[in-house]
Amino acid sequence: MTTATLTGSDSARNSAAAPAVDAGAVVAARLLAVDAVEEAKSGHPGTAIALAPVATLLYQKHLRHDPRDPSWAGRDRFVLSCGHASILLYTQLFLTGYDIALDDLRGFRTLDSRTPGHPEYGHTPGVETTTGPLGQGLATAVGMAMAFVHERATFDAGAPRGESAFDRRVWVLASDGDLQEGLSYEAGALAGRLGLDNLTVIYDDNDIQIEGDTRLTSTEDAAARFRAQGWHVDRVELAADGDVDVTALDQVLSTAGPEGKPRLVILKSQxxxxxxxxxxxxxxxxxPLGATEAAALRDVLGVTTGPFEVSESTLEKTRAAVSRGAALHQEWDERFATWAAADPARAAAHASFTSRDVPAGLADTLPQYAAGASVSTRDASGAAIQALAAVLPAMWGGSADLAEPNRTAIRGAESFLPDASGAGDYTGRNIHWGVREHAMAAAMNGIALAGGWRVFAGTFLVFSxxxxxxxxxxSLMQTPVTYIWSHDSVALGQDGPTHQPIEHLAALRAIPGFTVVRPADANETVAAWAAITAAGAPAGLVLGRQNVPVLDIPLADVRAxxxxxxxxxxxxxRLDALIVATGSEVTLALETATTAAAEGIGVRVVSMPxxxxxxxxxxxxxxxxxxGALRARVVVEAAASFGWHDVAGAGGAIVGIDQFGLSAPADQAMAARGMTVERVLAAVRTVLAPA
Known part of the structure; x- marks a missing residue:
């Protein structure tokens, strides 16, 4: 199954016979970008001025969108990967009739503005994803394209090409910096392997970066690179007058690309x-250009209007996008209604998918483990994934070439691959990301943003x-994605310090809005999966490779x-001291408490997943x-002590690992780095000693 632009009225709107763009609309877009940057006294005007014809072409003709309903399910997605040129996007949102006013453009890059310096998802209507670091937008767009082909295959696989309500496209504007980031290589190779022909990337090849000519840093043949990755590549040269050749670009975009290939359009600009x-x-x-250069640009464009002045006649033309969007929306509604009526059960399943429903009594459908059993938390996670996947059809995911060590494969499910591969199809729920951890994480954001998917992905904790x-x-966008990180400590053993995480838990916990969960045993792992599923926010599940005993705790207490x-x-x-522990160290804490009791020391043990x-x-x-009154506290975690001092308190102690690991069998590595009853008990004695 492949995806394409809709036929019928959709193809009519792409007719190359119509003028590519309205000249007045392009002038307005260029000057509004200049005016906003001048007003803010900061920003990135060059790209916004040069690419105003491109953005106008997309928003007036090729992008399927409804300015009056930015969340319309049938819309295409536009991703400005070169997010520093955000004013290029904001001007189009204003001109085409989104809920963006001239005052919003005047407030560009100011406190509490609806037009921040880089596009922010959930902050500005019409912004589909947060783009800031270069390359992120492109990789996120790959995830969006994946989500759309998976949704079509799952809910409407039998529809002819171009005739499904689930045929949607993803459009990207990318810069030299986007393509230079290593992430774009990962994402490009992934998109090519998956044959995402619903993805079009327009690469602004303008030969300029902050430090000067791009030849300072690269002589790469971008076309050859992307062709080698399985993309179809078009090239659009400059027009005779030195402007972007928007007519030629329109002709390229109006012609369907080959099936099974994402498309890169290399667009020359100045x-x-x-x-x-x-x-x-x-x-x-x-x-900013400065007042003198801004005035010179107005002279070149032949206009005498002042800053932020847009004629009513121009707005009347650009806001024809509203009626165009309404017509496309209505056509889609009719198509979707026909699809829903044909199979009400399928339609109900899609509605549940869209709303991310959680089945009642979910926790009771998940695995339960008897006290005393010996199970690794990664194995318990793998079992939870099987149970969750059985009741949550929207759940899919994979690993960075680590499905077996991470226990992420959904048993009985196909691979997510093009039909022609012979090894799976787009209904497949097992994603083979390859050794592309960065692209995997970025694409997960795109998948989550594109619909009701519950996506997870695994790798070793050290590779986070x-x-x-x-x-x-x-975390900024609060996308409901789940990271599975196994091999969580020096208990990894003989692979040694390069693979043994030390500082990673502290670094991940430092991210605002992100949840790290490190369960102590199999039942805590299952409970963590249930809680993550209900929360619907970004979270990382940190798991161990080694077996640990299942604690003798009532299951209801574990879940709560x-x-x-x-x-x-x-x-x-009798309460004398307490130990706070996470993960496999909860067992160590309990063993210490037992030993301490023999010395007449009463120790409370707290599991803090x-x-x-x-x-x-x-x-x-x-x-x-x-x-708060109990100052005799010990924190135990087989990782850096950084970040635990607030829990330990002024009178407490931290038993952690503040040096890199070493290559040795797991038990020897843990002992060599001080994860022993003796060390923890010594810390308990220390915090109980008189000051």
């Missing part, structure tokens, strides 16, 4: 064209370093305790678990 003193200059990339920029954007982030798992008759969930609880609950 940055800041036609501003006479700024064209082709690196300075125009990231600084490769994912961090995309995790940060997930994990959902609250921390809970008491052992209470002594998620600091973030615990911090969200009431002050009363937090006081119950960690009494």
């Amino acid at each position: 940055i800041a064209f036609p501003s006479p003193g700024a064209v082709g200059t690196a300075a125009s990339h990231g600084a 370093d490769y994912q961090r920029p995309a995790i940060r954007l997930a 305790g994990v959902a609250r982030g921390a809970y008491v798992v052992h209470e002594p008759e 998620s600091r973030e969930w615990f911090a969200a609880q009431s002050a009363e609950y937090r006081e119950q678990v960690l009494p």
